[in-house]
Amino acid sequence: MMINNDNDIIQYIEPIMHFCIKRLNNRQDAEDLAGEIMVHILSGVRKYKIESLEKWIWSIAHNRYAKYIDKRNKTNYTEADYTEIADTYDFIDQLIISNRYQNIFKTLHKLSSEYRDILVDYYINEFPVKQIAEKYKLSETTVKWRLNVGRKKIKEEIIEPFPKL
Numbered sequence: 001m002m003i004n005n006d007n008d009i010i011q012y013i014e015p016i017m018h019f020c021i022k023r024l025n026n027r028q029d030a031e032d033l034a035g036e037i038m039v040h041i042l043s044g045v046r047k048y049k050i051e052s053l054e055k056w057i058w059s060i061a062h063n064r065y066a067k068y069i070d071k072r073n074k075t076n077y078t079e080a081d082y083t084e085i086a087d088t089y090d091f092i093d094q095l096i097i098s099n100r101y102q103n104i105f106k107t108l109h110k111l112s113s114e115y116r117d118i119l120v121d122y123y124i125n126e127f128p129v130k131q132i133a134e135k136y137k138l139s140e141t142t143v144k145w146r147l148n149v150g151r152k153k154i155k156e157e158i159i160e161p162f163p164k165l
Helices: 013-024 027-044 053-074 079-085 089-110 113-124 129-136 140-159
Strands: none
Touching: 013 027, 013 053, 027 053, 089 113, 089 140, 113 129, 113 140, 129 140
């Protein structure tokens, strides 16, 4: 197939942009990918014998999208990339919270089951002390005591490694 004029290719610019936006949900990334797709199309249109322009263009778009996603997934982020990502306070807050909870859960798993189970039922399952006492056939005082001791053990494990300044 011979490409007669630029209008044969220009008509695909907008659909390719929509293709990229729909898949990436980020206008800036979509513009980058759409530009990359168009450059590849324009550089290849005179090199190859093209049977069906539409099929050829969409196969390029799909292949470039797959390569883009693969590259994005394999990229090792540098500190500069993280600073760009961390521009939003929400991201930083979520990271801090998830790290804090991760440490707590690691410490929780180190506790014996007599403390861990009660802490999980109280804080995660939100069972009242009375229900926990009935579940484990303990007095309410014992449940409260184990909650207190469990909290102290977690606190010691998390705070202890950090020296006081």
